[in-house]
Amino acid sequence: MNSIFKKLAISEVILIEPKKFSDKRGFFFENFKEENFLLNGITKMIQDNISHSTFGVIRGLHYQKNPKAQAKLVTAITGKIFDVAVDIRKNSPTYGKWVGEILSNENHRSLYIPEGFAHGFSVLSEKADVIYKVSSEYSQENEGGIIWNDPTINIPWSVKQPIISEKDNLLPLLENIDTNFIYD
Numbered sequence: 001m002n003s004i005f006k007k008l009a010i011s012e013v014i015l016i017e018p019k020k021f022s023d024k025r026g027f028f029f030e031n032f033k034e035e036n037f038l039l040n041g042i043t044k045m046i047q048d049n050i051s052h053s054t055f056g057v058i059r060g061l062h063y064q065k066n067p068k069a070q071a072k073l074v075t076a077i078t079g080k081i082f083d084v085a086v087d088i089r090k091n092s093p094t095y096g097k098w099v100g101e102i103l104s105n106e107n108h109r110s111l112y113i114p115e116g117f118a119h120g121f122s123v124l125s126e127k128a129d130v131i132y133k134v135s136s137e138y139s140q141e142n143e144g145g146i147i148w149n150d151p152t153i154n155i156p157w158s159v160k161q162p163i164i165s166e167k168d169n170l171l172p173l174l175e176n177i178d179t180n181f182i183y184d
Contacts, residue, residue, distance in 0.1 A: 002019060005040040008099045010099050012117070013111065013112065016073075016109060018030060032110075045071075045135055052127065054126070054128075056123060057164075059120055059165075060118065060146075061119065061145055061171070062118060062144070063088060063117065063119065069135075069136060071134070072112070072133065074110060074130060075103060075108075075130065075131050076105060078105050079104065080125040080128060081124060081125075081130060082101075082102055082121060082158055084119065085099055085100070086117060086153055086174075088116060088177065089116040089117075090179070090182050096174055098155055104125070118144075118145065146172065148162070
């Protein structure tokens with residue numbers, strides 16, 4: 001039961017579509033199989049985090065710097081989100097560019113976001129539960145972020161009256177972030 005691994009416009013970000021089996025009882029699919037993910041260039045994941053949010057919430061744009069950088073594998077287990085990755089690797093040809101996908105409990109897709117990218121999402125359904133597999137534990141001294149409405153990135157979040165945390169509202173613009181990711 002292999003999933004489909006599709007590289008997006010920024011090729012390091014990968015959309016994963018599981019092969020689903022349905023019948024009158026419901027459905028079944030493998031959401032994560034380490035061997036298949038490693039074969040497709042996805043970093044080993046060591047921890048699961050779960051968030052619950054309501055309609056209009058925007059979380060992000062977050063990242064962790066080296067030496068505690070995090071890759072993320074993001075899945076909406078209930079509801080619907082618009083999930084986004086922003087390239088923050090210095091000297092990258094796609095620096096400051098973003099890719100985004102709709103993830104939902106209906107399409108069962110996951111988005112792999114490697115180290116060197118900021119991550120965020122907006123909630124498009126009444127509620128959403130999101131699971132993040134991460135490659136490194138949380139490190140407060142290495143956390144960073146970009147303000148959600150940075151005009152140079154210009155993400156169309158599809159939320160008219162966003163609900164933003166105080167912490168996320170204080171994040172800097174892309175041009176002022178502290179990052180140690182270098183594109184090679």
